[in-house]
Amino acid sequence: MYYQPEIETITRSELEKLQVKRLKETINIAIQTPFYSKILKEKNLSADSICSIEDVRKLPFTTKEDLRNNYPFGLVATDMKNVVRLHSSSGTTGNPTVICHSQKDLDNWANRVARCLYMVGVRDTDVFQNTSGYGMFTGGLGFQYGAERLGALTVPAAAGNSLRQIKFITDFGTTTAHAIPSYATRLAEVMTEIGIDPKKDTKLKTLVIGAEPHTDEQRKRIEELLGVKAYNSFGMSEMSGPGVAFECIYQNGLHLWEDCFILEIVDPETLEPVEDGEIGELVLTTLDRDAMPLIRYRTRDLTRIIPGPCPCGRTHRRIDRIKGRSDDMFIVKGVNIFPMQIEKILMQFKELGTNYLITIDTVGNNDEVLVEVELSDLFTDDYSKLQQLTKSITHKLKDEILLTPKVKLVDKGSLPLSEGKAIRVKDLRNNK
């Protein structure tokens, strides 16, 4: 039932002892870098400053900007000859962020991913197909190494080419696949187009979905379309990649591996901890990274801790699905809006498909929000029914986002398709 029972069901007090020990080790490693050496010494902090896990709050935050300013290797805490891999972001908006790994870092990472997959029932008898891009994208090598570690038969399909993906699924008896949510939906659509019933003609039973924000409604739809259980995966390249937090079979939040990370949720304005259950920014400290430890890294991801124990018996706390990022948020007429809020409403309508696009534009002197959404196959083209549906969606959206968007129902297949991360928001305003 557990991949590493002694770690996964460790008592909270033992876990905290382990965290304190590892945090001290991490500080001793990090302090080898000029960056951490400087900011820790300025505050007169060292490993000795840590007596309890709460003491982590004494430590300074690390941000994406810090990574960029120290590009490429300024935060590496070991001799470069111990570094065996780096992953770099594309750096479209400045210097890329680069994360360096020692052999031990890669081992620990593979172990975390194996632990996640085992948690949702993947075993050495399973066939695991990875539809992630490989190379720099950590969803590729991250899941590859983790699934191999577990002993599953890995199918490194890589991204794109849906017909080939489906041939692999049917021919190799794929039981588990990793896909971003929009691509999982796409695969289901292509299967239907070519006359393959995912429930009868494939052995798919488990899907790992992540890397793209999505709602529980979207997850349920994927589960129905493909006849699978779909589990939410959380990771980010700064925290190595996938394997940071993962749902268990109860699908009620993602266990964050607290032997590897210190978990904090802070108010993004005040940077003070929020109450358990309150939404805030996820802040993570690595506890088992040699080459490039990060202390109190501000992930910019918004989530909350789900209070209380989980029936699965794991003692590592759960975070809620990601509620959005500061970066995703757009402000219209002074209102903060997350694409997730809109998606959540759209998914409640069985008449709608899964593809939608939000466009914000200046019309006259006003900012307007246009929500285009595809109809599902099944829905009528009766004009009055369409009008009524539009009205009903608009009403519900207004309740959620507190302003009235323009809603446009479009034919299935008329919005741009994505084989990569879906583009959900276009901001065309000149005053943004």
Next chain:
Amino acid sequence: MYYQPEIETITRSELEKLQVKRLKETINIAIQTPFYSKILKEKNLSADSICSIEDVRKLPFTTKEDLRNNYPFGLVATDMKNVVRLHSSSGTTGNPTVICHSQKDLDNWANRVARCLYMVGVRDTDVFQNTSGYGMFTGGLGFQYGAERLGALTVPAAAGNSLRQIKFITDFGTTTAHAIPSYATRLAEVMTEIGIDPKKDTKLKTLVIGAEPHTDEQRKRIEELLGVKAYNSFGMSEMSGPGVAFECIYQNGLHLWEDCFILEIVDPETLEPVEDGEIGELVLTTLDRDAMPLIRYRTRDLTRIIPGPCPCGRTHRRIDRIKGRSDDMFIVKGVNIFPMQIEKILMQFKELGTNYLITIDTVGNNDEVLVEVELSDLFTDDYSKLQQLTKSITHKLKDEILLTPKVKLVDKGSLPLSEGKAIRVKDLRNNK
């Protein structure tokens, strides 16, 4: 100097003893499959039939067709739960060929690749950038695991996006890169275009080139363009991938790791062994594969054994660069022609670039060969000189391929560019 001295400089007699021992083990594993069980029993063969290495000739051949007919898992000799990865060809001309690997197979493979890289001077202080596609293409994960095993800092750039590749090379201090030859040339061109001098502005010193047939002239040009040593790599997915044979620093043939493979060169018609030094088809038997051993696999690659010892001290025999494949060969007016023969001639002309295209078409009742080749940057546009050059190329080509092609010099950049494998031959004949 050697990654595994005891194996790389093993005496021939010790090596043959090891081969016999491993061949027996391999037969005992292979016979677990219905395919090998049937064809070995038909000939009354078993591990006991092998007393010396010459006895390998008693064994039946395995062909690509056999792999296809037993698609996908018919040649797997172990419980599928021991299989941790498969690599599949794209299968554009029939069932794909699928190769399955156990954890031990992947370990052995990574070790072979590490051995190759170490042989040409790559160490744990080097930065190794892999421009291969990842996923199913074995040049991706094959070099990734091998270079990590060696302890180099791997940069899993994956294929394409030349500007980003060059940014990685300069920013991360890449010293060694793996690229197919046409892409190495392309990278050099783009560097020049954006004002980067590969010799001054990068730390590149070693290039690993393979996966695409090329001449020694093309290699020398790559070495001059990038200011590197370029080493020829031979591998194929049926033999796991890269790491089968590799040049040492003497660049006089590729040491084939005979502790892992039995090397035969046979006449493709009679299937009898050819004399040492004679060109024939390379036939390989795996000696350290658990999940899917292959016995006397006909690679379709044409090469020869380079006789005599190598000054590097390694005792594993050397094969010559691949001379072409039966599949690449085209027949015009009864003459067998390999694209390599044409490339070899073109590369002798400093006035020419590296990009060329061979088109065979029916004109009237005749098959004609058109060779289009790009001029280099430096060359004049003086018409009489161009005419003279065309004549000279035509003459040399006729000497080599025994018929007179039509030669057309074209401007640099006018032939299709490739970021993947270059397409060198177009056969448009209706009677082919």
